[in-house]
Amino acid sequence: xxxxxxxxxxxxxxxxxxxxxxxxxxxxxxxxxxxxxxxxxxxxxxxxxxxxxxxxxxxxxxxxxxxxxxxxxxxxxxxxxxxxxxxxxxxxxxxxx
Amino acid sequence: xxxxxxxxxxxxxxxxxxxxxxxxxxxxxxxxxxxxxxxxxxxxxxxxxxxxxxxxxxxxxxxxxxxxxxxxxxxxxxxxxxxxxxxxxxxxxxxxxxxxxxxxxxxxxxxxxxxxxxxxxxxxxxxxxxxxxxxxxxxxxxxxxxxxxxxxxxxxxxxxxxxxxxxxxxxxxxxxxxxxxxxxxxxxxxxxxxxxxxxxxxxxxxxxxxxxxxxxxxxxxxxxxxxxxxxxxxxxxxxxxxxxxxxxxxxxxxxxxxxxxxxxxxxxxxxxxxxxxxxxxxxxxxxxxxxxxxxxxxxxxxxxxxxxxxxxxxxxxxxxxxxxxxxxxxxxxxxxxxxxxxxxxxxxxxxxxxxxxxxxxxxxxxxxxxxxxxxxxxxxx
Amino acid sequence: xxxxxxxxxxxxxxxxxxxxxxxxxxxxxxxxxxxxxxxxxxxxxxxxxxxxxxxxxxxxxxxxxxxxxxxxxxxxxxxxxxxxxxxxxxxxxxxxxxxxxxxxxxxxxxxxxxxxxxxxxxxxxxxxxxxxxxxxxxxxxxxxxxxxxxxxxxxxxxxxxxxxxxxxxxxxxxxxxxxxxxxxxxxxxxxxxxxxxxxxxxxxxxxxxxxxxxxxxxxxxxxxxxxxxxxxxxxxxxxxxxxxxxxxxxxxxxxxxxxxxxxxxxxxxxxxxxxxxxxxxxxxxxxxxxxxxxxxxxxxxxxxxxxxxxxxxxxxxxxxxxxxxxxxxxxxxxxxxxxxxxxxxxxxxxxxxxxxxxxxxxxxxxxxxxxxxxxxxxxxxxxxxxxxxxxxxxxxxxxxxxxxxxxxxxxxxxxxxxxxxxxxxxxxxxxxxxxxxxxxxxxxxxxxxxxxxxxxxxxxxxxxxxxxxxxxx
Numbered sequence: 042x043x044x045x046x047x048x049x050x051x052x053x054x055x056x057x058x059x060x061x062x063x064x065x066x067x068x069x070x071x072x073x074x075x076x077x078x079x080x081x082x083x084x085x086x087x088x089x090x091x092x093x094x095x096x097x098x099x100x101x102x103x104x105x106x107x108x109x110x111x112x113x114x115x116x117x118x119x120x121x122x123x124x125x126x127x128x129x130x131x132x133x134x135x136x137x138x
Numbered sequence: 139x140x141x142x143x144x145x146x147x148x149x150x151x152x153x154x155x156x157x158x159x160x161x162x163x164x165x166x167x168x169x170x171x172x173x174x175x176x177x178x179x180x181x182x183x184x185x186x187x188x189x190x191x192x193x194x195x196x197x198x199x200x201x202x203x204x205x206x207x208x209x210x211x212x213x214x215x216x217x218x219x220x221x222x223x224x225x226x227x228x229x230x231x232x233x234x235x236x237x238x239x240x241x242x243x244x245x246x247x248x249x250x251x252x253x254x255x256x257x258x259x260x261x262x263x264x265x266x267x268x269x270x271x272x273x274x275x276x277x278x279x280x281x282x283x284x285x286x287x288x289x290x291x292x293x294x295x296x297x298x299x300x301x302x303x304x305x306x307x308x309x310x311x312x313x314x315x316x317x318x319x320x321x322x323x324x325x326x327x328x329x330x331x332x333x334x335x336x337x338x339x340x341x342x343x344x345x346x347x348x349x350x351x352x353x354x355x356x357x358x359x360x361x362x363x364x365x366x367x368x369x370x371x372x373x374x375x376x377x378x379x380x381x382x383x384x385x386x387x388x389x390x391x392x393x394x395x396x397x398x399x400x401x402x403x404x405x406x407x408x409x410x411x412x413x414x415x416x417x418x419x420x421x422x423x424x425x426x427x428x429x430x431x432x433x434x435x436x437x438x439x440x441x442x443x444x445x446x447x448x449x450x451x452x453x454x455x456x457x458x459x460x461x462x463x464x465x466x467x468x469x470x471x472x473x474x475x476x477x478x479x480x481x482x483x484x485x486x487x488x489x490x491x492x493x494x495x496x497x498x499x500x501x502x503x504x505x506x507x508x509x510x511x512x513x514x515x516x517x518x519x
Numbered sequence: 520x521x522x523x524x525x526x527x528x529x530x531x532x533x534x535x536x537x538x539x540x541x542x543x544x545x546x547x548x549x550x551x552x553x554x555x556x557x558x559x560x561x562x563x564x565x566x567x568x569x570x571x572x573x574x575x576x577x578x579x580x581x582x583x584x585x586x587x588x589x590x591x592x593x594x595x596x597x598x599x600x601x602x603x604x605x606x607x608x609x610x611x612x613x614x615x616x617x618x619x620x621x622x623x624x625x626x627x628x629x630x631x632x633x634x635x636x637x638x639x640x641x642x643x644x645x646x647x648x649x650x651x652x653x654x655x656x657x658x659x660x661x662x663x664x665x666x667x668x669x670x671x672x673x674x675x676x677x678x679x680x681x682x683x684x685x686x687x688x689x690x691x692x693x694x695x696x697x698x699x700x701x702x703x704x705x706x707x708x709x710x711x712x713x714x715x716x717x718x719x720x721x722x723x724x725x726x727x728x729x730x731x732x733x734x735x736x737x738x739x740x741x742x743x744x745x746x747x748x749x750x751x752x753x754x755x756x757x758x759x760x761x762x763x764x765x766x767x768x769x770x771x772x773x774x775x776x777x778x779x780x781x782x783x784x785x786x787x788x789x790x791x792x793x794x795x796x797x798x799x800x801x802x803x804x805x806x807x808x809x810x811x812x813x814x815x816x817x818x819x820x821x822x823x824x825x826x827x828x829x830x831x832x833x834x835x836x837x838x839x840x841x842x843x844x845x846x847x848x849x850x851x852x853x854x855x856x857x858x859x860x861x862x863x864x865x866x867x868x869x870x871x872x873x874x875x876x877x878x879x880x881x882x883x884x885x886x887x888x889x890x891x892x893x894x895x896x897x898x899x900x901x902x903x904x905x906x907x908x909x910x911x912x913x914x915x916x917x918x919x920x921x922x923x924x925x926x927x928x929x930x931x932x933x934x935x936x937x938x939x940x941x942x943x944x945x946x947x948x949x950x951x952x953x954x955x956x957x958x959x960x961x962x963x964x965x966x967x968x969x970x971x972x973x974x975x976x977x978x979x980x981x982x983x984x985x986x987x988x989x990x991x992x
Contacts, residue, residue, distance in 0.1 A: 042636075042637065042802065043802045043803060043882075044575070044632070044637060044638060044802065045800055045801060045802050045804070046572075046577070046800075046804070046805040047800060049588065049589060049590065049805050050573065050589045051573055051574070052572045052573050052574035052575050054637060054638045055800070056637040056638055057638055060640075065308075066176075068176055070179075071176035071177065071178070071308075074176075074183065074289050075289075075293070081573070081589060082438070082592065082600065082665070083587055083588055083589045084438065084439060084922075086587040086588070086795045086918070086920075087587065087588050087795065089918065089938060089939060090797060090916075090918035090937065090938025090939065091797070091800055093935070093938055093939060094935050094938075097933065103933050103934055103935050104933075109921070109925065109931055109933070109939040112921070112922045112925035112926055113413055113439045113926075114413055114439070114440055114762065114764075114926055115437060115439065115440070115762040115763050116761065116762045116763060116922050116923060116926075117760055117762055118436035118437065118438050118600070119760075119762050119775055120433065120435065120436050120437070120677075121368070121422040121425050121426060121432055121433060121434075121435055121436075121437055122426060122433035122434060122674040122675060122676050123677045123775045123780045124418050124419045124422035124423075124437070124773075124780065125419065125422040125423040125425075125426045125433070125676035125677075126423070126676035126678060126679045126780070127415065127418075127419035127422075127679050127773075127780065127782055128419070128679075210649060210653070211649040213645075213646045213649070213652045214646055214647065214648050214649040214651075214652055216646075217643050217646045218642050218646065219641065219645065219646060219652070221656055222656070223660065268673075290642060293642070369600050369665070369666075370665050371665065371666055371667065371668055372665075372667050372668075373660055373664060374667070374668050392656065392659065392660050392663060393663050393664065394664025413765075415763070415765045415771055418763070423676070426673075426675075426676060430673035431668055431669070433669075433673045433675060433676070434598060434668075434673065434674035435668070435669065
């Protein structure tokens with residue numbers, strides 16, 4: 042048997058997910074950290090749904106998947122230069138993403 | 139979940155687990171750890187992984203030195219790669235006062251056996267290709283400082299501790315600490331109660347909240363600290379670069395990402411872990427200013443954790459006046475990861491052997507009422 | 520099996536063809552058409568391996584052609600990790616692959632993949648002793664990372680503009696354009712950010728373009744563009760990527776263009792960000808030459824590129840059937856249409872290609888590109904069919920683009936039928952009163968449903984705005 046690649050950016054296989062789940066990483070945040078899933082260049086666009094299905098199956102339903110991993114900016118990798126001149130003066134008590 | 143334990147640790151972060159790990163290895167495995175989220179939920183899973191020995195006080199320098207020694211062997215001890223890379227830490231000072239502080243610190247560090255040395259801006263540029271040192275007065279560099287991956291440290295400590303009898307309960311929240319006649323008798327959680335005579339508060343950003351469960355007021359306050367990471371590139375940056383002027387720090391991880399953050403003087407105390415545009419823009423500006431070559435490097439993600447800060451920048455350790463059996467292990471102000479291995483070991487020895495430990499006494503909660511404060515000034519990266 | 524080539528596009532294709540130019544690919548001159556996606560040009564020129572993966576050095580190639588996967592990253596004009604599917608061809612551009620030793624085409628480290636079976640546990644390898652561990656870490660560091668630092672002059676800070684807008688629409692696909700049209704009709708001014716240079720999203724899909732009665736997607740797109748053209752109520756900004764939303768008293772939307780960054784304070788936000796193409800997971804499904812349906816659709820209909828032959832298609836939708844029929848009509852060799860359904864609809868040109876019902880793809884194999892595809896009655900059963908395969912079109916439910924809504928604090932739930940999705944009511948309202956969402960970012964739906972959702976969300980939003988802007992004109 043060869044590999045079934047779930048996360049292409051980080052080369053995370055289906056078997057990696059199974060082993061991580063067996064080792065007690067049974068929520069998406071924890072699974073993500075343990076396997077590297079969703080942490081690469083695409084930030085989960087190609088694997089989050091697959092990983093959600095994997096969890097739903099093992100935990101017994103879509104409701105058991107709960108939230109996706111906390112979504113952090115940015116949506117797409119963007120050069121630092123694009124943000125360097127936003128001289129943002131707003132106070133930090135402004136709500137954030 | 140066990141209903142009785144020799145010791146309950148609230149907080150499954152690097153400090154609580156380092157303590158559990160060392161205690162279990164010394165023979166006390168009858169421990170229940172209570173973690174409100176998944177492992178790495180709190181600051182232990184949200185920091186940049188910097189581990190340095192360049193500090194301004196003797197205590198911190200000794201603790202950090204000991205911690206680095208432990209980190210150097212931790213992967214082999216736990217069977218978990220932590221990817222500890224000793225690429226050094228480079229501090230930049232931009233005025234005479236900061237430069238004088240660096241000089242003083244380097245002298246102290248050298249007297250304690252560290253290889254830290256002062257560098258001119260030109261020497262710093264040789265260390266970091268493309269570093270813009272305009273306005274930089276003086277630099278300090280220690281080649282033995284480094285960066286690691288925080289998550290596997292936590293998993294490794296947890297796995298070994300578990301194998302030695304420690305029970306770690308994730309997604310479990312402490313709801314009450316039962317104190318009778320000035321002594322701890324029980325910890326109540328949302329998944330049941332554990333009878334115990336000793337409770338360790340290693341709850342990091344939540345340590346003040348946890349202390350209140352036992353009717354204790356801590357001076358600690360959590361402050362959000364934001365951080366970001368870039369696309370992974372081939373290795374081009376060896377040391378962690380820290381600018382004392384605004385608290386910017388960044389390094390390149392083993393995976394090749396630039397990972398860094400900076401302090402925000404406007405931040406007020408909260409457990410808010412949202413991400414802000416203010417940080418994204420300030421950090422981007424800092425990166426471009428210090429290393430203009432990073433202008434075209436793409437930012438992948440930003441996130442936030444917190445510093446559990448105390449009034450004097452030093453941790454809170456040891457006994458709690460008025461509550462027998464309530465032990466503090468918190469207030470590390472964003473440096474828990476750098477000091478946890480040594481502090482966990484020292485606290486384990488102190489708890490098991492009941493010997494006098496000057497460090498635990500110095501960092502006791504009493505100091506805030508007695509006024510015996512010793513300030514740590516290098517609160518960065 | 521042949522590698523990439525060009526075929527004739529449909530005459531009414533809404534994307535114009537540029538002039539013939541040459542690009543420099545690792546020292547070779549390759550022909551391309553100015554303005555087309557670089558990835559399409561490379562595929563047409565027969566480039567198979569675009570890069571190598573992180574751990575196992577598996578070959579990587581584009582599969583989404585939508586700018587969300589990492590398969591097509593290359594170094595372009597000295598910039599690392601550039602999405603070649605989102606980069607328009609310019610004469611003389613210099614393109615290189617980034618990983619692989621001695622080259623991306625032949626990478627000796629691929630041996631790690633073959634030797635590692637089900638995978639390497641990177642947590643525990645090299646932990647036998649502290650000394651081994653330190654040595655290994657140095658080696659691993661050399662192997663990690665994608666691409667070198669950008670070359671040339673450092674990129675200076677981009678100019679920033681701060682805008683204030685009442686309504687910002689993100690995404691110029693079916694739902695977004697229809698929402699903008701509805702807002703325009705109601706006299707509500709809106710600003711629409713579209714990542715691509717040509718707005719249209721799904722409406723650009725060639726396999727939905729059929730229908731002489733004006734119901735085909737290209738006809739609908741032309742109609743929407745006509746209705747919106749010159750509208751004083753719509754500020755349409757193509758080539759603008761929204762990268763973050765920060766919630767607060769006023770939402771802050773950060774949009775990036777090639778030469779400037781926009782920080783837009785918006786009173787209302789309508790998210791119509793669409794979805795991300797996915798492929799079915801099976802052994803080898805990450806091989807280059809495996810494409811999501813809409814990726815292949817764009818290659819074929821909009822750019823006239825066939826990345827490999829014979830083509831195998833896997834899926835059940837009528838549009839896949841139309842695609843297969845159009846391929847045959849264009850003279851492309853189609854090996855089979857494999858359908859999971861036991862009774863798939865009959866192909867239009869019966870007998871033009873084999874239709875294999877009741878089977879799913881279970882294993883793709885090949886060295887640098889897919890060469891063979893095995894099929895089985897179910898994923899757990901042994902394979903009972905094998906195709907020579909020059910290119911696989913793999914149909915799978917796309918995953919909603921829920922991220923921006925999540926930035927804004929909107930509720931997101933999980934549905935196995937698609938993935939994580941933005942939760943909305945009939946009027947497109949999310950759990951954040953200032954944020955509306957419509958179309959495929961809220962879950963699986965048809966093109967018609969997406970258009971209708973866009974209209975309804977715009978209606979709901981217009982009604983939520985004060986000052987009677989909810990009126991109809």
